[in-house]
Amino acid sequence: MEGFPKRHILVSVDDSAASLKALDWALANIYRPGDEFHLFHVIPPGQYVVLSTDLGIEEVIEDDEATRKRVEDHARGILVEKFVPKLKAMDVPYQVELVRFATDNESIGAVICKRADQLQASCVVMAKHNKGAVKEFFVGSVCNYCTHHCKSPVLVMHCD
Helix, strand or coil: CCCCCCCCCEEEEECCCCHHHHHHHHHCCCCCCEEEEEEEECCCEEEEEEEEECEEEEEEEECCHHHHHHHHHHHHHHHHHHHHHHHHHHHCCEEEEECCCCCCHHHHHHHHHHHHHCCCCEEEEEEEEECHHHHHHHHHHHHHHHHHHHCCCCEEECCC
């Protein structure tokens, strides 16, 4: 397989069994020597809403620096503990990438597409989480956004 150019495979992951299955599938079916995998996880910004007794919004409190660091360390720990061993076992070059960004599904999808663009990713791999039609209609779907907006090919694993 020598002679192939280096490919960047962006794998959008979260703390789910579906993400693990998507990574397993990508390693078994897409990976070839020389590729680099990018484990990409979006961390939502922390906000807490303090409600008054009449249930009106009193104030929004952002996470302090210590809380942000703890959340990022926890997310990195999950990726290193669950996903990285699979890559190391096959000697696959990889990068763990954490990004803090807005939490709505369209924004997360936009961040994934932007990163895929920056990497000139050969493929974006992600797992579909079956939320149900009603919830998906109102909340949206990261996978749906990416399949419609990514310039790179998007592989969606239906694992649930």
